[in-house]
Amino acid sequence: MxxxxxxxxxxxxxxxxxxxxxxxxxxxxxxxxxxxxxxxxxxxxxxxxxxxxxxxxxxxxxxxxxxxxxxxxxxxxxxxxxxxxxxxxxxxxxxxxxxxxxxxxxxxxxxxxxxxxxxxxxxxxxxxxxxxxxxxxxxxxxxxxxxxxxxxxxxxxxxxxxxxxxxxxxxxxxxxxxxxxxxxxxxxxxxxxxxxxxxxxxxxxxxxxxxxxxxxxxxxxxxxxxxxxxxxxxxxxxxxxxxxxxxxxxxxxxxxxxxxxxxxxxxxxxxxxxxxxxxxxxxxxxxxxxxxxxxxxxxxxxxxxxxxxxxxxxxxxxxxxxxxxxxxxxxxxxxxxxxxxIGRADDMLIYKAQNIYPAGIREVVGEIEGASPKMKVVLPHEGKVQFDEPIPIEVARSPDTERPEDELVDDIATSVREQLNVRVDPTVLPSEEIELSEYKTDLVRVADD
Structure with a gap:
């Protein structure tokens, strides 16, 4: 020293x-x-x-x-x-x-x-x-x-x-x-x-x-x-x-x-x-x-x-x-x-002409009452990076929230659109259904996996 x-x-x-x-x-x-x-x-x-x-x-x-x-x-x-x-x-x-x-x-x-x-x-x-x-x-x-x-x-x-x-x-x-x-x-x-x-x-x-x-x-x-x-x-x-x-x-x-x-x-x-x-x-x-x-x-x-x-x-x-x-x-x-x-350059997604990183979406989602920062972007198939339609995401519900699912979904979609100029299609899941790793956790999964 x-x-x-x-x-x-x-x-x-x-x-x-x-x-x-x-x-x-x-x-x-x-x-x-x-x-x-x-x-x-x-x-x-x-x-x-x-x-x-x-x-x-x-x-x-x-x-x-x-x-x-x-x-x-x-x-x-x-x-x-x-x-x-x-x-x-x-x-x-x-x-x-x-x-x-x-x-x-x-x-x-x-x-x-x-x-x-x-x-x-x-x-x-x-x-x-x-x-x-x-x-x-x-x-x-x-x-x-x-x-x-x-x-x-x-x-x-x-x-x-x-x-x-x-x-x-x-x-x-x-x-x-x-x-x-x-x-x-x-x-x-x-x-x-x-x-x-x-x-x-x-x-x-x-x-x-x-x-x-x-x-x-x-x-x-x-x-x-x-x-x-x-x-x-x-x-x-x-x-x-x-x-x-x-x-x-x-x-x-x-x-x-x-x-x-x-x-x-x-x-x-x-x-x-x-x-x-x-x-x-x-x-x-x-x-x-x-x-x-x-x-x-x-x-x-x-x-x-x-x-x-x-x-x-x-x-x-x-x-x-x-x-x-x-x-x-x-x-x-x-x-x-x-x-x-902010994220991995090789994790970059493109929504129409807008570049977006999964970690950026997580940052917005984590600010929403009733949602936890546990989330994943769901790719329809391996190698999918270009989206013209809303990007599918899975978000874990906070264990102590009583907010209705449709209210959470709407809030998530609205906040991401307003802050990132990107449209997402959220699915809200119980916390235990989004797996955390003992070492590193990916923010992206492929739907076929």
Whole structure:
């Protein structure tokens, strides 16, 4: 932990003027391009194919001419690995230099693997430490880590990051729901680390498996990642109230780049970017790929380039996350962009000429009296994204509401139309009929499934 003179941040660079940070990023960006030109078989071939001389990349403006890398490029790289390059030609460090290999969750296709040298992994842990510290974890806390997939970025890196800041960690994610709840109670844990869906799932299951509510646990802090959700005001309010929590904060990473890239401070309104010297951040128009300035109110797909990454580096990686910049800087002292993930770019639907994200619909639905933020968009068949007719959605009724179903349906349809300029066809269901996952919950389902 850097001595910043402030308990609000983990590292001094989080307080540094953002223009100064961007200057540092540009220097490291040019070094990274040079590294790839000499050490990466894959990117050497790509530079030739693109007709780009790496020596001509001398600024951020030059860098913006480099084509994007997408998830499918990584998958193709790993189809036929060799003994020397188990991660494919994308691997830029010798096999002997690999210290850790992590895996994506595979929730959006075939899992991909990410290699890390010791220096790469140190950078991951530093960013994750900044992230959980921003989210409220402190050295005197006991945190129960409830994500059981140790091989995914939300697993071991966050366990080690919590330890890095000095917290006591209980890695109980591989246990059953009953064991997680009973362990949290018995060990008087201060915080839980999991996903928003899992926190909601525990609310429902706790009375059934322990005869107690989650509000009776000693937990006062919730840190959630892995999916959008906590930023939704109704989800956040539900978690605050159900757990009687002082802090409900969101963190986010993407395994291709880093386990943690952002963390939410006490303001609880958007996550701060925490990869200052480790990751170059861009925002682009989803359809045109054109850069969008990082400024309050800007929206677009987030693009990342790791800086100093040795094992499996990437250039201009399209994350698929669609984000809105809340502000540049914050009252907490951090100067980096503060943003919210609105949804997945590949979840985008089109209603006539209007782009819409399921998370945006959920945000509106969650504000309606008698409706809960548990909802799903129902696609008539796989691959359906264009709608000229109202989009079918399923919405869970709040357990304590007495509002008639037809009144709820009308209110939902009207609110979505007025706020998003999109027509939906709601079906209201009992809460238990819309399934929550123990890990991540999709906001979209296919009617045939």
């Amino acid at each position: 850097t001595d910043t003179g402030s308990e609000a941040v983990y590292a001094e660079i989080e307080l540094r003027d953002w223009d100064e940070v961007r200057t540092l990023q540009e220097e490291r960006l040019l070094d990274q391009v040079e590294y790839l030109a000499t050490e990466s078989e894959y990117y050497r071939e790509q530079f030739d194919e693109w007709g780009i001389d790496p020596d001509d990349v001398q600024s951020m403006d030059d860098f913006a001419d480099i084509p994007f890398t997408v998830k499918e490029d990584e998958r193709r790289n790993q189809v036929d690995p060799s003994i020397d390059q188990p991660l494919g030609p994308h691997q830029a460090a010798d096999r002997a230099e690999l210290a850790r290999v992590m895996s994506s969750s595979g929730t959006t296709g075939e899992p991909t693997f990410f290699g890390l040298t010791s220096d790469d992994y140190d950078a991951w842990i530093e960013m994750a430490a900044r992230s959980v510290y921003a989210a409220g974890a402190r050295p005197d806390d006991v945190f129960l880590h409830a994500i059981g997939r140790t091989m995914v970025p939300g697993g071991l890196p966050y366990v080690e990051a919590l330890q890095e800041i000095g917290a006591t960690v209980v890695p109980a994610g591989d246990g059953s729901t009953e064991r997680i709840l009973k362990t949290a109670d018995k060990l008087n844990v201060d915080g839980l680390f999991s996903t928003a869906s899992h926190f909601q799932y525990l609310i429902e299951r706790a009375p059934e498996v322990t005869d107690r509510t989650v509000g009776e646990l000693p937990v006062t802090k919730l840190i959630g990642g892995g999916e959008p959700g906590i930023a939704n005001p109704d989800v956040r309010s539900q978690l605050h109230e159900a757990y009687d929590a002082d802090r409900v904060s969101e963190v986010m990473g993407i395994g291709d780049i880093a386990a943690a890239l952002s963390g939410e401070c006490t303001v609880e309104n958007g996550m701060h970017f925490v990869g200052q010297e480790y990751v170059y951040l861009e925002l682009i128009d989803v359809e045109t790929g054109e850069p969008i300035d990082l400024e309050p109110g800007a929206e677009g797909e987030v693009v990342y380039t790791p800086l100093g990454r040795e094992a499996t580096p990437l250039l201009r990686f399209r994350s698929g996350d669609y984000a809105r910049i809340i502000d540049m800087g914050c009252e907490c002292g951090r100067t980096s962009p503060r943003f919210q993930i």
